Amino acid sequence: MRLIIIAAHDPNLVIGKDGTLPWHYSEDLKFFKKTTMGSPLLMGRGVFEELNEKPLPGRLNVVLSRSKNYSHVPTFSLIDTALQYLSDHDKVFIIGGGEIYRQTLDMADELVITEVKEEYDGDTFFPEYRDQIGTIWKEAWREDHDSLSFVRYIKMRGGDLE
Ligand SMILES: NC(=O)c1ccc[n+]([C@@H]2O[C@H](COP(=O)([O-])OP(=O)(O)OC[C@H]3O[C@@H](n4cnc5c(N)ncnc54)[C@H](OP(=O)(O)O)[C@@H]3O)[C@@H](O)[C@H]2O)c1
Numbered sequence: 607m608r609l610i611i612i613a614a615h616d617p618n619l620v621i622g623k624d625g626t627l628p629w630h631y632s633e634d635l636k637f638f639k640k641t642t643m644g645s646p647l648l649m650g651r652g653v654f655e656e657l658n659e660k661p662l663p664g665r666l667n668v669v670l671s672r673s674k675n676y677s678h679v680p681t682f683s684l685i686d687t688a689l690q691y692l693s694d695h696d697k698v699f700i701i702g703g704g705e706i707y708r709q710t711l712d713m714a715d716e717l718v719i720t721e722v723k724e725e726y727d728g729d730t731f732f733p734e735y736r737d738q739i740g741t742i743w744k745e746a747w748r749e750d751h752d753s754l755s756f757v758r759y760i761k762m763r764g765g766d767l768e
Contacts, residue, residue, distance in 0.1 A: 616628075619733075631722070699718075
């Protein structure tokens with residue numbers, strides 16, 4: 607199973623404000639939908655509440671919470687148990703938010719990042735990873751647009767470092 611983090615952040619790693627996204631870019635929403643369609647999504651309770659507790663269609667939605675147990679979506683109080691539940695899938699997308707990104711960055715195989723070029727005010731951040739580009743993360747693909755860039759990083763294995 608490949609564990610893929612998907613996130614959009616601004617130049618200061620801002621990802622959220624007041625429990626929601628600080629921006630609206632329809633091309634990013636389309637990119638997110640196209641990239642994740644058909645694969646399971648793993649998210650924190652914060653993200654699931656942002657979705658008004660409605661699972662995103664066409665994808666198995668799995669929620670992490672220590673305080674709630676939703677009857678309509680699989681809910682887990684431990685990341686490892688959720689990953690065990692999802693272990694038969696080829697790909698699993700971790701879709702945030704900040705708390706979940708921080709806890710899963712080290713175990714992820716790939717990062718699919720939308721770089722938002724404008725700066726925004728925020729209260730939730732993506733963990734710092736840019737100092738690991740070239741040692742832990744290798745840029746595998748990039749597509750630049752006016753306001754955004756879509757970038758895919760793959761975790762470097764021993765052979766890449768030789
Ligand atoms: N720009 C982006 O790409 C992007 C993507 C996603 C989200 N966001 C933004 O990020 C913000 C939400 O992020 P957040 O950090 O506040 O919330 P979050 O990461 O979505 O959820 C946090 C909650 O997840 C549960 N949790 C955390 N670690 C856990 C663990 N190890 N095991 C089980 N449950 C665990 C806890 O729920 P309980 O309290 O119920 O125990 C915790 O309160 C919003 O502003 C959203 O818009 C941005």
